[in-house]
Amino acid sequence: MDEFVSLDAIGQAEAVRTGAVSPREAVEAAIARIEAVDGRCNAVVHRRFEQALAEAGDIPADAPFRGVPILLKDIGWRSAGDPYGAGSKIYDGVRIEEDSHSVAALRRAGFVVLGRTNVPELATTITTEPAAFGPTRNPYDPAFSAGGSSGGSAAAVAAGMVAVATASDGGGSIRIPASLCGLVGLKPTRGRTSLGPYAAESWGGLSVEGVVTRTVRDTAALLDVISGAAPGDPYAAPALPGPLAGEVGADPGRLRIGFVAVHPRGDLPQDPDVAAAVTRAAGLLESLGHDVTPGHPDALADAEFPRHYGTLVAANVAAELEALAAERGRPVEPDELEPRNRLMIEGGRAMAATDYLGALRAMNAHRRRMATWWTGGFDLLLTPTVPVAPYPLGWISDDDLWPSLERAGAGAAYTSPFNSTGQPAISLPLHRTAAGLPVGVQLVAAAGREDLLIRVASQIEAAQPFEHPMAGG
Template identity: 55%
Template sequence: MCDVGETTWLDATAQAELVRRGEVSPAELAEQAIARIETVNPKLDAVIRTRFDEARLEAAGDLPDGPFRGVPILLKDLGCTVAGETTAFGIGPLRDVAFPFTSYLAEHFRAAGFVPLGRTNVPELGTTVTTEPKSFPPARNPWNPDHSTGGSSGGSAAAVAAGLVPVAHANDGGGSIRIPASECGLVGLKPTRGRVSQGPLIGEAWAGSTIDGAVTRTVRDAAGILDVIGKPMPGDPYYAPPLPRPLVQEVGADPGRLRIGWLDRPGLEGYLDDPECRAAVAGAARLLESLGHHVEESAPAAMYDQEIIGHFNTIIAADTEATMRAFELLIGRPIGEDEIEPRNVAYRRAGKDLGAVAYLQSRSWLEAWARRMADWWTGHDLLLTPTVGAPPPELGWFTAAGPEEEGVRIISFIPYTAQFNMTGQPAISLPLHWTPGGLPVGVQLVAAYGREDLLVRVASQLEQAAPWSDRHPPIHA
């Protein structure tokens, strides 16, 4: 048996290999991860619900012989529902409600051999970029517990960064995989639209902007997890272009000499423009040049069209109201405005007042805009940007500002991520920079639609040139 110290910082790929070789059992890996969660999580509130007894039985039983057999994982408390288990979506009235169905995504994780240990903290409905929900304690950043983990996959990111588990489920509607990855020093790969099924209940959410994935410590784990969850399912409204081969085979593959454009500051006033984020891009650009790529200052002209925010908020408002009505049916009563956060009250009110024609007009505008955005990639392979507009802010910076100012601050903080939810393109955040105070700052690479293979090749190349796996936060297992 391997002791806790031997497996804590092994990635999921390495842990699965130990299981295959018989050097550690799934039950031993589960016990080690449970011990880490029990010891460290009280300092972080990354995990808000556990299923340790069920996990012990599963790990000791006949697990599927998938590529991650026996590896412990945490599931985000938003999406990835499992029949008979609670998924609260960050909403207090759902904290004790068991869902009646299992998502395809949860089935894929189980078929891969993962052993889920519990659920991670999220902001309410995932509609903000910090994990400080009204109904649950705030998630704390293991690099500095007074700072945000990001959102909406903030609990997942804190848990992986602190070494509680090697990987955790995450999803992304406006940056919610990449933002927490940046703020917690992890790899966060957002897949192409349609790559991961949201069925059987959901065809698309936020007009196709949402997608599931994971936060990881290594590029090979990000690739391997997308290989096992990126399966088209019957009835999906659209499928992503098939990849030429499994993404794990792209790890270490030569990407060739690429043409990469970079952008290090927002194109409009009102967004945060931090020198540490510019420094992160400058460092990544130099590294890419040293690896033989052509790097130039260039970005899509449509990146900061002033109409984007209004149309995207229309989509979110409509989806928020529809989702809340579904939850009200599930619990058998209305959810009062005093039970949810002012941000989501505002979205509900806007969604109720929204007409079908206005909603469709916003979708149509965004579809035309996405075509203008995509044209830039006919002359470039990748776009390099900061992941977010500033290093991790202190807890309360968003939530204590008041409802109107909170919305302004949310928008100001994400100049680079939500655009690629609306276009559906794949993007990855990599931990290539830290502030003098020790806070992580990620950089984002964006590829053309369907080109996760190219992202994995380049991300792997950067990981080899500037390794980050030996950096651990002050609060860790």
């Protein structure tokens, strides 16, 4: 069944639809692959194989993704009857009573949930190395990080355990693991997917749900499945012209694209592989007929942005733990948390309401300044996804706390601003280091324009097909 697991989700669905593979055989193939390679990756922290095999026989024949296996990120993405970890033992004993809006949509589409994937504790950093569950290793080289916070999902897809896995992104947590694991990772527009019924928003609107995949067409199709508002959602994304699956292969026209290879703040490390990835992508886009010139929003250089962003995250994570304390009937004590999160929670709890509102006001102003660049004639912005080269496990460590916090902030310098603005952004696997490690590039569109990102991404994919060597053996 190696041929089956190497297919993307649309290809797997077609194999089931034509009878080449039964839903049970599809699930068995994914289980066998997980058992064969996850010892190397440590991507799957909760396995529900028996339930998945039982569920495979009960899927309606007309479900578009009947029998296609999927893994869920173990923060958000709540699935009925399953435990919930969020990279920490503080959730021990918590079991989910009801599917979230997006998980229910996946089940209706025919996907079979095989388990939940590893995340850093509380999803607050860009590497997946939680003390509670151990590190997730990059399938391309187990000494390297798979990124965070959707590192388990990205490693699982890159290693061929499943064709697609769910993810979320509050500062780059879809795009950064996609970059490090050689995948497609699209952060949708704020409000495109719903967090209901468990939450109205996450991290004050910074975080959204999406997927990591190996192909653009899978990304488009999966977003079609999970997109849509639920009653009471606080945000509404601009309506798309039609299904995103219909945008794959559509002509994007001649676009005006600005690009930047060195962060305009001027305080970040520079890496030749990162610069080469952007330069090559700019040349490819130009060869496809687009007008590609150096340029970026002035607001990207805002030196105060990281501080305001950190204020919002700290306050929201502290509030989430207060809610958990009420749910489990006892407070979350500092010594239950990793040092990084202990420091964050202490800051969040000590914060004045005026500090939070001041940061929110600054972020709102930042969003308006950013938006003017797209209204001024540019269609897309091309940047690195991560401004540093792929990094080893331990590069971000609580044993080296303050330098690690600075490294994590630098690693999200190109991604987190677009969590603030709510714009859609996609990471594409267009470069490899000399050692064969993936390096992604990011394209950012105006709010609501996932359709444009899918058109351009599929154009790029057709011109330079993405390499997926089934990393991990």
